[in-house]
Amino acid sequence: MPTVDGDFDYIIVGGGTAGCVLADRLMADGKARVLLLEAGPRANSLWIAMPAGMGRLFVNHRYNWGFMGQPEPTLGGRELYFPQGKVLGGSSAINGMAFVRGQPEDYDGWRDQGAKGWGWGDVLPYFNELEDRARAPGRGHGGRLSVTDPRYVHGSAHAFCAAAHAAGADANPDYNGAKQEGAGLLQFTIRNGRRDSAASAYLSHARKRPNLRVLTGACATGSCSKAAGPWAWRSSKAARQGSCARPAR
Numbered sequence: 091m092p093t094v095d096g097d098f099d100y101i102i103v104g105g106g107t108a109g110c111v112l113a114d115r116l117m118a119d120g121k122a123r124v125l126l127l128e129a130g131p132r133a134n135s136l137w138i139a140m141p142a143g144m145g146r147l148f149v150n151h152r153y154n155w156g157f158m159g160q161p162e163p164t165l166g167g168r169e170l171y172f173p174q175g176k177v178l179g180g181s182s183a184i185n186g187m188a189f190v191r192g193q194p195e196d197y198d199g200w201r202d203q204g205a206k207g208w209g210w211g212d213v214l215p216y217f218n219e220l221e222d223r224a225r226a227p228g229r230g231h232g233g234r235l236s237v238t239d240p241r242y243v244h245g246s247a248h249a250f251c252a253a254a255h256a257a258g259a260d261a262n263p264d265y266n267g268a269k270q271e272g273a274g275l276l277q278f279t280i281r282n283g284r285r286d287s288a289a290s291a292y293l294s295h296a297r298k299r300p301n302l303r304v305l306t307g308a309c310a311t312g313s314c315s316k317a318a319g320p321w322a323w324r325s326s327k328a329a330r331q332g333s334c335a336r337p338a339r
C-alpha cells in the first residue's frame with residue numbers, strides 16, 4: 091500500500107484530465123500543498139506517447155478501466171463497452187486526441203438555462219489561454235496544450251471533404267475558429283509527434299514544484315472523518331478485490 095507523510099491543503103482524487111489541470115491551478119500561488127491520488131500507473135508507455143497507439147489503448151486494461159454497461163433491453167440485451175483512462179492523465183492519455191471546442195450556441199444555451207459563466211463569451215478566453223496553436227488567427231498561442239493539424243492526411247479524407255463541399259457544405263479550415271459549421275480536417279492534441287495529455291501538458295509543469303505530491307497506484311476508496319485521519323486510500327493492488335477493481339465479467 092503506498093503511503094505518504096505530510097500535511098496537505100488539498101487532496102485531489104483522480105489524476106485524470108480535470109485532476110491534472112486542477113493540480114496545476116492549485117499550485118499556481120506556490121503556497122498550497124497538494125496531494126494527487128491516481129488509481130492507475132504513470133503514463134510511461136510507448137502506446138500512450140505514440141498517437142497511433144490509441145487503438146491498442148482502447149482495449150488495454152492496464153491503462154483503461156474497460157467498463158461494461160448493463161444489458162440494454164433496447165439493444166437486444168447487448169452490453170456496451172465504455173473505455174475510461176486509468177493512468178496519470180486519465181482518459182486524455184488514451185483518447186482520440188481530437189480537439190473540438192464545441193458549438194458556441196450550445197454554451198449560450200446552457201447559460202440561458204441558468205449555467206452562469208458558461209456562455210460562449212465566458213469560456214472563450216479559457217480556450218484561448220489553454221492552447222498552443224501555431225499560425226492560426228483568433229486562436230490561442232503559448233498555452234499548455236498543443237493543438238496541431240495532422241501531419242499526414244490520407245487521400246480519402248480530402249475526398250470526403252471535397253464530396254461535402256460538392257454537396258453544399260462550406261469549406262472550413264478551422265472548425266475551432268469563428269464558426270464550427272462546414273467540412274474540414276480534425277485538429278489534434280499532439281506535440282512534436284507525441285500525444286499531449288493533461289499530464290504532459292499540465293502536470294509536468296506542476297511537478298517541478300516541491301509542494302505537489304503525486305501518488306500513483308493509489309485508489310481512494312472513501313473518506314474518513316477528520317478525527318480518524320483526513321482521507322483513506324488503498325493501492326490498486328490491495329483494492330483489486332474491492333471497489334477499485336475493474337468489474338468482473
Ligand SMILES: Cc1cc2nc3c(=O)[nH]c(=O)nc-3n(C[C@H](O)[C@H](O)[C@H](O)COP(=O)(O)OP(=O)(O)OC[C@H]3O[C@@H](n4cnc5c(N)ncnc54)[C@H](O)[C@@H]3O)c2cc1C
Binds near residue numbers: 176178181182188
Ligand atoms: C477512448 C476515448 C476516446 C476519446 N476521444 C476523445 C477525443 O478524441 N477528443 C476529446 O475531446 N475527448 C475524447 N474523449 C473524452 C475525454 O478524454 C474525456 O471526456 C476526459 O478526458 C474526461 O476527463 P475527466 O477528468 O472527467 O476524467 P478522466 O480523464 O477519465 O480522469 C479520471 C481519473 O480518475 C482516476 N480515478 C477514478 N477513480 C479513482 C479513485 N477512486 N481513486 C483514485 N483515482 C481514481 C481514473 O483512473 C482517471 O485517471 C475520449 C474518451 C475516451 C475514453
